[in-house]
Amino acid sequence: MSKMSDFYKKFKRFFHLTKFSSNNDSFNAINNGLLFNNQYNIPPEILPMILVNVDTKTLHKHCTLVCKQWNATIKEYVWKLKCEQELMRDDDYKNKLKLIKEKQYSYIVYQTISVFKNSFYKNLIKNPCGMNGLKYWVIDRNDENSFRIEDIQSFDNNICTINDEMKACKITRCFTSSFESSKIQIIDLFKETGLSQRFIDEYQPPIYISEWYGSRRDSELCFYELRAMLFDADYKEINRCNCNYTFEYEVEEGQGFFQKVQHVFKNYGKNVRYVYFCHMGVGLNTQFWDSFYGTKFTNANVQLLFPKDTSLDHVIDENLHELYHKYCTENCTSFDFDRDIKLVL
Structure with a gap:
């Protein structure tokens, strides 16, 4: 029976x-x-x-x-x-x-x-701080020597200052890039959350992304870029401006501390299935040593929020968003992600 x-x-x-x-x-x-x-x-x-x-x-x-x-x-x-x-x-x-x-x-x-309570406010990025080495990350150009995992607890103020929020989150590791390095992770919202396409399409739960980035004090040139995109079920970029976020920052010489980049995707429309998360670091030390003096980044984060949750709307930089998309017309300015997708798949 x-x-x-x-x-x-x-x-x-x-x-x-x-x-x-x-x-x-x-x-x-x-x-x-x-x-x-x-x-x-x-x-x-x-x-x-x-x-x-x-x-x-x-x-x-x-x-x-x-x-x-x-x-x-x-x-x-x-x-x-x-x-x-x-x-x-x-x-x-x-x-x-x-x-x-x-x-x-x-x-x-x-x-x-x-x-599906545990599908919300949960970091969907795997291995966000390097506790498992480079596992789950796809290294651009397949060069695993592009990154090193460092223990930030060993940093003193002469290397890079760790702020109180990072300490409260118990962040103990970070990725450090060599001269020019990037890595990628693509999150399948269905697989990782169990939510249906119908629910995401109809109720548009906000998608929150964030990461800490920083540099050594003796880095003469240090550049950080975070690119986050929303893809459909066929791994195609959705050509809507509110599905495309890019943050670029050139760290000033001698800065030597971590900062946090944050963004929220809202009202992104239908057919969103994947979140593409790619960060890049560039660095050069004042002595031109061939070593890991590039950008440091840690605690990469992608979360789904409850529908209508506006508590993080204040992190959205409308001026930056408008500046980046000022040349978009009917469709958002797109990039060729075919190579990245092939690397991940």
Whole structure:
């Protein structure tokens, strides 16, 4: 016997789900799913309080199929209650509870957050700080000698200053480039989060990216570039300006400290499947030594936020965005990513 049949039998012990013996068909239709042990009628407002205590998986896969009454109740009341309940249970998500209570969402959003809670506010970049060497990263030109992993805890102020935020995040490693080096990672949003294309298309959860970058104090020339793009299911760049972000920075001589680059992709439109993340470092020391005096970068970060979360909108540099895209007309200025895609695949 199937699991679904077992489920129905289990619930028939408590709730009368077949046609009632009453001759009043209208009464039967209204109270279907509310009769306990075939004797006691449960007030409709009590049913959500019962169902919210059902585990998320059962609620998602089975309870909505019991009857129309349950399906409607779960959509209208239970998923929001369940979402709040799930967030309250996890200290990492309690601070998001206010957002959920303030915003008005479709039940699908509450349902998705409840079922796929850990897909949000989670770094989707693998090995962001080099704790596993260069694993998961694709090195441009396949030259693994282009990067070295360094222990930033060994840095003193004469090399590169580590700020308090990095210490609080317990960042202990960084990548350091040689003269000119870049590496790539492409994130599959479906595979890494479990979210559907329909959900991403319709509710547009913001995509947050960030990274720390810095240099040695004795680096005469140090250049950093971060390029993040949104691709469709065929690994094709989406030619919309809000799907294309580039940040370039030339570090001044003697600067010697880390800074943070941040951006949020919002209202990016349909068909987004992959996030392309590529960073490049260029460096030259004052003595022209042949060594790793290029840009340092660490804690590369790509996260999905809850839909309508505006808490990080302040990091969006509209002036930089407009400057970079000022020559775009109907389509965003594109680049040839075919070689990069072939490297990754």
